[in-house]
Amino acid sequence: MSARNDPRYDVLFEPVRIGPVVARNRFFQVPHCNGMGWTQPRALAALRGIKAEGGWAVVSTEEVEIHPSGDCEPFHEGRLWTDEDIPALALMADKVHEHGALAAIELTHHGASCSNHGTREVPLSPSHRPIIYHAPVQARAMNKRDIREFRQWHRDGALRAKRAGFDLVYVYASHGLSLLTHFLQRSKNDRTDEYGGSLENRARLLREVIEDTKEAIGDRCAVAVRFAVDELSGQQGICSDGEGREVIEMLADLPDLWDVNISGWVNDSQTSRFAKEGYQEEYTRFVKSVTRKPVVGVGRFTSPDTMVSQVRRGVLDFIGAARPSIADPFLPKKLQEGRLEDIRECIGCNICVSSDYSSSNLRCTQNPTMGEEWRRGWHPERIAPRGSDGTVLVVGAGPAGLEAALAAAQRGYEVHLSEASTELGGRVVREAALPGLREWIRVRDWRVGQLAKLTNVHIYRDSALEVATILEFEARHVAIATGARWRRDGVGRENGYPIEGFADSGVVLTPDDLMDGRAPESPVIIFDDDHYYMGGVLAERCVEAGLTVTLVTPASVPSAWTANTLEALPIARKLARLGVTVLPNTNITGFSKGRALLVSQLTGAVSQREARSLITVTARLPNDSLYLELATRRDRVYRVGDCYGPGTIQAAVYSGHKFARELDTTPTVHVRRELPLGIEA
Numbered sequence: 061m062s063a064r065n066d067p068r069y070d071v072l073f074e075p076v077r078i079g080p081v082v083a084r085n086r087f088f089q090v091p092h093c094n095g096m097g098w099t100q101p102r103a104l105a106a107l108r109g110i111k112a113e114g115g116w117a118v119v120s121t122e123e124v125e126i127h128p129s130g131d132c133e134p135f136h137e138g139r140l141w142t143d144e145d146i147p148a149l150a151l152m153a154d155k156v157h158e159h160g161a162l163a164a165i166e167l168t169h170h171g172a173s174c175s176n177h178g179t180r181e182v183p184l185s186p187s188h189r190p191i192i193y194h195a196p197v198q199a200r201a202m203n204k205r206d207i208r209e210f211r212q213w214h215r216d217g218a219l220r221a222k223r224a225g226f227d228l229v230y231v232y233a234s235h236g237l238s239l240l241t242h243f244l245q246r247s248k249n250d251r252t253d254e255y256g257g258s259l260e261n262r263a264r265l266l267r268e269v270i271e272d273t274k275e276a277i278g279d280r281c282a283v284a285v286r287f288a289v290d291e292l293s294g295q296q297g298i299c300s301d302g303e304g305r306e307v308i309e310m311l312a313d314l315p316d317l318w319d320v321n322i323s324g325w326v327n328d329s330q331t332s333r334f335a336k337e338g339y340q341e342e343y344t345r346f347v348k349s350v351t352r353k354p355v356v357g358v359g360r361f362t363s364p365d366t367m368v369s370q371v372r373r374g375v376l377d378f379i380g381a382a383r384p385s386i387a388d389p390f391l392p393k394k395l396q397e398g399r400l401e402d403i404r405e406c407i408g409c410n411i412c413v414s415s416d417y418s419s420s421n422l423r424c425t426q427n428p429t430m431g432e433e434w435r436r437g438w439h440p441e442r443i444a445p446r447g448s449d450g451t452v453l454v455v456g457a458g459p460a461g462l463e464a465a466l467a468a469a470q471r472g473y474e475v476h477l478s479e480a481s482t483e484l485g486g487r488v489v490r491e492a493a494l495p496g497l498r499e500w501i502r503v504r505d506w507r508v509g510q511l512a513k514l515t516n517v518h519i520y521r522d523s524a525l526e527v528a529t530i531l532e533f534e535a536r537h538v539a540i541a542t543g544a545r546w547r548r549d550g551v552g553r554e555n556g557y558p559i560e561g562f563a564d565s566g567v568v569l570t571p572d573d574l575m576d577g578r579a580p581e582s583p584v585i586i587f588d589d590d591h592y593y594m595g596g597v598l599a600e601r602c603v604e605a606g607l608t609v610t611l612v613t614p615a616s617v618p619s620a621w622t623a624n625t626l627e628a629l630p631i632a633r634k635l636a637r638l639g640v641t642v643l644p645n646t647n648i649t650g651f652s653k654g655r656a657l658l659v660s661q662l663t664g665a666v667s668q669r670e671a672r673s674l675i676t677v678t679a680r681l682p683n684d685s686l687y688l689e690l691a692t693r694r695d696r697v698y699r700v701g702d703c704y705g706p707g708t709i710q711a712a713v714y715s716g717h718k719f720a721r722e723l724d725t726t727p728t729v730h731v732r733r734e735l736p737l738g739i740e741a
């Protein structure tokens with residue numbers, strides 16, 4: 061049911077004053093990384109501008125370095141080292157202003173969090189310490205002159221930010237990543253001068269920098285502090301019933317706004333597998349009781365009722381969002397227009413986070429246009445009209461097929477979507493039934509909901525199409541989105557040849573077998589040579605079924621790639637808690653008579669391990685026979701999603717979207733390139 065003009069949500073659209081500026085509503089896009097940073101200012105300006113267009117009242121940058129001694133390379137963050145950096149950031153502020161929002165900038169010096177890989181400067185820290193990221197580099201203890209210089213750099217950064225047009229300037233003390241946090245942390249600060257020892261002393265630099273910033277730009281710009289009230293390490297660290305609370309009490313009304321969260325990033329941006337919407341409230345709810353200044357907080361908020369509840373109960377003044385604003389840059393506008401069902405809800409998978417770790421354009425499972433606004437000209441809510449009158453036939457209704465059908469239909473094509481099974485959603489339906497992945501079903505639900513609104517889409521369930529039927533159909537364009545299946549032969553990253561005894565053993569199962577309902581028998585070995593979530597998730601499922609599980613992986617930790625989605629540690633902890641035996645750095649080279657042949661990759665030692673079921677999670681093969689046959693019989697037939705190249709759900713959605721965008725155009729692999737400012741792109 062539509063909630064058009066629903067007065068329940070009015071409170072979210074009240075303007076709120078932040079020092080000298082006024083936010084038009086309570087929707088606040090907090091700073092978030094994007095993999096682009098200083099390397100792609102035009103692309104970032106377009107990305108942030110679209111958030112402003114979508115109704116966010118405040119749109120922030122990511123972390124912006126203020127000095128070469130705090131250089132985040134190889135990560136691409138913002139950069140404001142000198143006046144020469146002002147024009148690039150001004151592009152973003154201008155775009156945000158074009159749509160009536162406030163532009164915020166998060167100034168930061170990374171101190172002992174960065175190795176200064178680019179500038180080769182020795183990192184700075186309150187005391188001598190190794191840097192946080194695992195590089196063989198130490199930060200040196202700052203002397204008083206260093207501290208004075210740091211204050212000057214921050215002040216210069218604030219003045220430059222003001223000249224670039226920003227309305228809010230952040231002082232950053234969160235995620236355990238900022239020099240100001242390191243001064244606060246007892247574990248990193250053993251100074252004996254007035255900047256060490258008591259909490260008051262350790263908070264001195266934070267206080268001074270807030271005061272400096274207010275003094276420098278406070279006449280026109282608001283000063284925000286981003287502060288992690290809890291590091292989840294108990295009383296020995298900063299915690300919300302200890303020093304985290306005391307810092308806020310000490311500085312209560314000094315900044316114009318508190319942006320509060322928990323730290324480090326692994327705790328702040330937890331996936332839906334490990335935390336539910338609003339998970340930070342228990343740590344941050346005290347803040348409003350100790351300050352009169354507005355408070356913003358995050359918690360992967362996508363439900364309007366939860367948002368209203370946060371405000372009404374006095375937990376937050378602003379609904380802070382990074383991921384929900386990535387999944388749907390138009391979330392506020394849709395809510396204001398009563399279009400709740402159109403909101404593309406974040407699924408909490410953290411594929412967006414992996415863009416920062418890979419220093420590549422931001423991407424999102426739910427929003428295929430994210431990061432492509434400038435270089436491909438994609439807008440999340442607008443799409444070019446169709447390029448011909450012909451019909452489009454999409455075969456397969458997984459994430460790729462659903463997205464292809466939706467985007468093609470939005471372009472105005474007459475679309476026919478045929479799905480072999482009764483249920484739409486393909487792999488998403490199957491995977492969302494696995495432990496912890498329930499929210500992933502939103503990938504299907506949103507698309508099915510949007511398709512239902514269109515009159516030019518015809519959906520056929522229980523309709524497995526064959527070559528002859530497709531040829532008879534005479535559609536102008538045919539997209540084959542028939543997905544992929546997990547291999548049974550063990551070929552993967554480590555083993556380039558089929559593993560002896562796998563394919564014909566009768567006890568070797570694939571993830572598809574389990575998702576089809578096959579029950580493995582104890583003891584189970586899971587061979588994870590895929591390294592993303594599937595191996596670990598199946599281990600959980602087998603333990604839930606009461607089975608004894610050993611997870612064997614050639615990687616050094618289970619689900620190794622999930623380090624890029626901030627999940628590697630929580631997954632390892634969970635498997636340990638569940639009693640799963642993990643054998644890292646181990647390959648499987650054969651299976652016979654109920655025993656797997658294990659080879660240690662460290663010593664070469666060979667051993668055997670019993671398994672009544674062996675689940676092999678190595679790689680997938682595309683279901684492309686339909687495509688290959690059709691391609692010899694007609695033109696304008698395309699593969700999309702896993703059928704083209706098995707990958708993530710995000711990649712499948714993107715592939716389906718790209719197919720639809722490019723219909724009746726001449727596709728090119730060359731996208732618009734960012735050239736240095738001053739050289740036209």
Ligand code: ADP
Nearest residue numbers: 456458459460480486487524525542543701702
């Ligand atoms: P992707 O991730 O690329 O979208 P999925 O595996 O999730 O791929 O989805 C593929 C979908 O295609 C499944 O729902 C499957 O039932 C459907 N499918 C496979 N073969 C056919 C076919 N011949 N006709 C119609 N649907 C098919």
Ligand code: SF4
Nearest residue numbers: 406407409410412424
């Ligand atoms: Fe949410 Fe996943 Fe998109 Fe990130 S990539 S915004 S977690 S749906």
